[in-house]
Amino acid sequence: MPSTTTCYTSGMPAMRCYWVEREASGAITSRIADRDSSELPPGDVTIRVEYSSLNYKDALAATGHPGVVRNFPHIPGIDAAGTVLESNSSKFAPGQQVLVTGYQLGSERWGGWSEQIRVPAEWVVPLPKELTTKQAMTYGTAGFTAAQGVDLLQRHQVTPDKGEVIVTGATGGVGCLAIGMLARLGYRVVAVSGKPEAEPFLKELGATEILPRAALADDGKKPLLAARWAGAIDTIGGAPLANIVRSTQRRGCVTCCGMLAGAEIPLSVFPFILRGVTLAGIDSAECPTENRPALWKHMADDWRPAMLDQLANVVELDEVGDAVQRILRGEIIGRTVVRVN
Numbered sequence: 001m002p003s004t005t006t007c008y009t010s011g012m013p014a015m016r017c018y019w020v021e022r023e024a025s026g027a028i029t030s031r032i033a034d035r036d037s038s039e040l041p042p043g044d045v046t047i048r049v050e051y052s053s054l055n056y057k058d059a060l061a062a063t064g065h066p067g068v069v070r071n072f073p074h075i076p077g078i079d080a081a082g083t084v085l086e087s088n089s090s091k092f093a094p095g096q097q098v099l100v101t102g103y104q105l106g107s108e109r110w111g112g113w114s115e116q117i118r119v120p121a122e123w124v125v126p127l128p129k130e131l132t133t134k135q136a137m138t139y140g141t142a143g144f145t146a147a148q149g150v151d152l153l154q155r156h157q158v159t160p161d162k163g164e165v166i167v168t169g170a171t172g173g174v175g176c177l178a179i180g181m182l183a184r185l186g187y188r189v190v191a192v193s194g195k196p197e198a199e200p201f202l203k204e205l206g207a208t209e210i211l212p213r214a215a216l217a218d219d220g221k222k223p224l225l226a227a228r229w230a231g232a233i234d235t236i237g238g239a240p241l242a243n244i245v246r247s248t249q250r251r252g253c254v255t256c257c258g259m260l261a262g263a264e265i266p267l268s269v270f271p272f273i274l275r276g277v278t279l280a281g282i283d284s285a286e287c288p289t290e291n292r293p294a295l296w297k298h299m300a301d302d303w304r305p306a307m308l309d310q311l312a313n314v315v316e317l318d319e320v321g322d323a324v325q326r327i328l329r330g331e332i333i334g335r336t337v338v339r340v341n
């Protein structure tokens with residue numbers, strides 16, 4: 001368990017947080033610290049954080065990955081939900097419940113693993129009245145990304161009657177929330193997972209069939225494979241994503257958000273020019289402000305997985321370091337919600 005250190009400089013309220021530093025040697029260290037809230041960056045809205053979450057990107061931030069964090073000391077947490085403490089924006093008032101996901105939160109700006117955050121008003125979304133702050137963070141960026149995947153499938157006319165939708169990284173945050181939402185909407189979902197022991201969980205979530213990761217392995221020589229998928233929510237990229245695109249039906253849509261299986265996609269143009277397949281990227285952090293409330297409304301309401309509450313594994317701030325190691329090893333099933341206040 002990390003040690004706790006205290007640093008007050010102005011007599012402002014202390015703010016407990018997960019504090020990541022880079023030592024002179026270059027080593028990355030982390031601990032629970034009490035910092036002065038006057039140290040928060042400038043911004044329109046100060047939020048008392050109740051819950052944050054753990055995403056793969058948070059694990060990279062917590063371990064000082066240079067692709068995510070360039071300035072130290074740093075506070076991870078790309079998601080936060082809580083109550084407005086102070087606001088310079090007419091859109092938000094003290095006492096209002098809100099959430100923030102993405103933008104630079106937890107990467108270039110101190111994030112949600114802290115009792116307070118301060119952010120630009122454009123980053124803030126009113127908490128839908130149907131969701132608690134804990135449920136919002138059970139979704140977090142993972143759920144918001146899954147929702148953007150569902151939205152892209154719908155925009156490309158991949159309706160439940162068109163056929164099966166495949167979801168990779170099925171036991172991960174994006175994967176399991178995508179399965180839950182798609183099942184709620186009546187899709188037949190095929191889940192791809194490296195965890196055979198998770199089959200009962202994935203079936204309960206709504207998957208109709210579970211495939212091992214090896215099912216997406218092939219020699220890559222054929223430009224097209226037998227067309228099976230109406231759509232896909234892929235979270236792992238690499239050769240498995242190429243296999244999915246080559247196996248997608250005419251006019252199908254494949255969404256892409258991650259690269260756990262590789263950053264290169266070994267593909268020809270044939271799935272695109274002969275079958276009209278769409279490969280649609282998701283950059284969740286930069287989802288336009290104006291698109292966010294409608295997606296959160298669906299997540300709160302008609303896309304909400306029946307098992308949303310059961311997906312949350314709650315950890316305290318001083319337990320999150322262990323969870324960071326587990327997500328980096330790919331061991332976590334479901335979502336890790338961080339209780340901050």
Ligand SMILES: NC(=O)c1ccc[n+]([C@@H]2O[C@H](COP(=O)([O-])OP(=O)(O)OC[C@H]3O[C@@H](n4cnc5c(N)ncnc54)[C@H](OP(=O)(O)O)[C@@H]3O)[C@@H](O)[C@H]2O)c1
Binds near residue numbers: 055173193261285327
């Ligand atoms: N572009 C965006 O906007 C965006 C937003 C959110 C997330 N992401 C990215 O999407 C990915 C998934 O995010 P997440 O939050 O769901 O992560 P996560 O909770 O860590 O889940 C990832 C899952 O992928 C599977 N997996 C892990 N390593 C793998 C490998 N080498 N090959 C194949 N499958 C592997 C595992 O599921 P199984 O054991 O069930 O196979 C794992 O549980 C991450 O790369 C993340 O950075 C991107």
